[in-house]
Amino acid sequence: MAAQKREPIFGAAVLKLSFRMRGDEASEGFRRVYEGVLRDLGVTDDEVERYLAEHRAEVEQAARGQRK
Structure with a gap:
């Protein structure tokens, strides 16, 4: 995945x-x-779901307002 899309x-x-x-x-x-x-971001729902599956803990932490 390209760095600018992360x-x-x-x-x-x-x-x-x-x-x-x-x-x-x-x-x-x-x-x-x-x-x-x-x-606007030029990403797809499938890309978001794949990213979510791979980075669940980090994303969940941020969704709870606890991003490092």
């Missing part, structure tokens, strides 16, 4: 996981925001 994917993964943790991932508000974020 942070955008990280941010998108934190956004997605934070909504998932609250049970709001299916909300229309999340979908609109998330789809716009994906488009």
